[in-house]
Amino acid sequence: MSGVHFTQEDRVAELRLDNPAKMNALTVEMLDQLAAHLDRIERDRGIAAVMLTAEGERAFCTGADINGWGDLSPAEFSRHWVRDGHRIFDRLARLSQPTIAVLSGHAFGGGLELAAACDLRVMAPTAALALPEAGVGIVPGWSGTQRLLRLMPEPMVKEMALFGHRIKSDRALACGFVAAVDDDPRAAALRLLERAVTLSPRAVEIAKTMIHAAQGEDRAAMVEALGSAAIAASDDRAEGVAAFRDKRTADFPGT
Incomplete structure (x- = not known):
């Protein structure tokens, strides 16, 4: 089959x-x-x-x-x-x-x-x-x-x-x-x-995303994926999530 x-x-x-x-x-x-x-x-x-x-x-x-x-x-x-x-x-x-x-x-x-x-x-x-x-x-x-x-x-x-x-x-x-x-x-x-397979998986993934964005391979989604990856690692994201869960006003550090 x-x-x-x-x-x-x-x-x-x-x-x-x-x-x-x-x-x-x-x-x-x-x-x-x-x-x-x-x-x-x-x-x-x-x-x-x-x-x-x-x-x-x-x-x-x-x-x-x-x-x-x-x-x-x-x-x-x-x-x-x-x-x-x-x-x-x-x-x-x-x-x-x-x-x-x-x-x-x-x-x-x-x-x-x-x-x-x-x-x-x-x-x-x-x-x-x-x-x-x-x-x-x-x-x-x-x-x-x-x-x-x-x-x-x-x-x-x-x-x-x-x-x-x-x-x-x-x-x-x-x-x-x-x-x-x-x-x-x-x-x-x-x-x-x-x-x-010996290279950094995350570095390879980001490099592939950047290359595809430059070539027009679903550029809009690629740009947003890169931006989201950057903000996900920020202290601001951590503070925003913590404030939401604590039901308080966020105090963003800007980092």
């Missing part, structure tokens, strides 16, 4: 897409499972990093299972399928922990958009990237025309979305979309994570 499986070794969580019969295409159930796993990971301070992998070597993920959206009405397609996917991919992008997508095989359509939501990507030499949506009469709907443009040159995105071309691993590496190309991309990802 297809699914998204969670495992953990030491401080690294692994999320594995498992639908190899359909080249790991995403179903509604898989999206729901991914969302639940991400919520679990966010709350677990014992997890320092996340690796997103897939079953088999033929494909990382070829996008959304057409059986999941092919018969939806236009309203259902835009209101639920597209928005739900966006919500879950955004959840991955904004995860506190650093994330790496392991592209052992092709990443097409929603699979490419899923990989783009991770902080880093490693790729097998034989894997390719594509946005094939126009071939079935639709457009990229899970950030392929938005987030992907912050990670790849505009002409390269157009080459995939408008001309139907595939991008090979050497070009993905040259433009910086992937951090490494390796015959064993999972091992390469683990090597990258070896150092990451």
Whole structure:
């Protein structure tokens, strides 16, 4: 049965897409499972990093299972399928922990958009990237025309979305979309994570938030998160909470 499986070794969580019969295409159930796993990971301070992998070597993920959206009405397609996917991919992008997508095989359509939501990507030499949506009469709907443009040159995105071309691993590496190309991309990802899990989790989280804010990744929420983190550590917050509980007027120290 297809699914998204969670495992953990030491401080690294692994999320594995498992639908190899359909080249790991995403179903509604898989999206729901991914969302639940991400919520679990966010709350677990014992997890320092996340690796997103897939079953088999033929494909990382070829996008959304057409059986999941092919018969939806236009309203259902835009209101639920597209928005739900966006919500879950955004959840991955904004995860506190650093994330790496392991592209052992092709990443097409929603699979490419899923990989783009991770902080880093490693790729097998034989894997390719594509946005094939126009071939079935639709457009990229899970950030392929938005987030992907912050990670790849505009002409390269157009080459995939408008001309139907595939991008090979050497070009993905040259433009910086992937951090490494390796015959064993999972091992390469683990090597990258070896150092990451030794760093200060809070410093990594704040650095990630700052970088995302600078790039426009939900900037308003990021700014408020940073401000809230700063005020949460203040003496004023402690005094305000204490005064509220004591039913007295607060005497803020201003520190």
